[in-house]
Amino acid sequence: MAESGRLSATAYMIEQTDDLDALGFMFGQYKTYQRSVARIEALTQLDFGDLAEFDGFSNEERETGTRIEAEIRGPADIRV
Numbered sequence: 581m582a583e584s585g586r587l588s589a590t591a592y593m594i595e596q597t598d599d600l601d602a603l604g605f606m607f608g609q610y611k612t613y614q615r616s617v618a619r620i621e622a623l624t625q626l627d628f629g630d631l632a633e634f635d636g637f638s639n640e641e642r643e644t645g646t647r648i649e650a651e652i653r654g655p656a657d658i659r660v
Contacts, residue, residue, distance in 0.1 A: 586634075587634045588634050588635070588636070588660050589617055589631050589632075589634040589635045590614060590617075590635060590636075590637070590658065590659070590660060591614070591615050591616060591617045591619070591620045591635065591637070592612055592613065592614055592615065592652065593612070593613050593615050593620065593623075594610045594611070594612050594613075595610060595611045595612075595613060611651060612651070612652045613649050613650060613651055613652060614637065614649070614650045614652055614657070614658060614659060615637065615648070615649055616632065616635055616637035616638040616640075616641050616647075616648060617631050617632040617635040617637070617638050618632045618635070618637075618638040618641060618642075619637075619638075619641070619647060636659060636660065637659070
């Protein structure tokens with residue numbers, strides 16, 4: 581729940597493709613991105629019900645028609 585007392589949701593994706601291609605079977609540090617719940621649903625073919633209604637990224641994407649992706653380097657980068 582956000583500080584306002586309203587429900588909120590966030591979604592994240594860890595990007596591994598470039599690192600795995602370059603490293604083969606070795607593992608390295610991967611980039612983390614905050615994405616919209618709606619985009620994660622589309623990519624995974626999963627249905628999270630009404631969760632996207634509580635996600636600022638999903639709402640902003642609906643309003644602007646622009647896909648949003650923000651790299652997360654630390655807690656201060658997370659948008660609620």
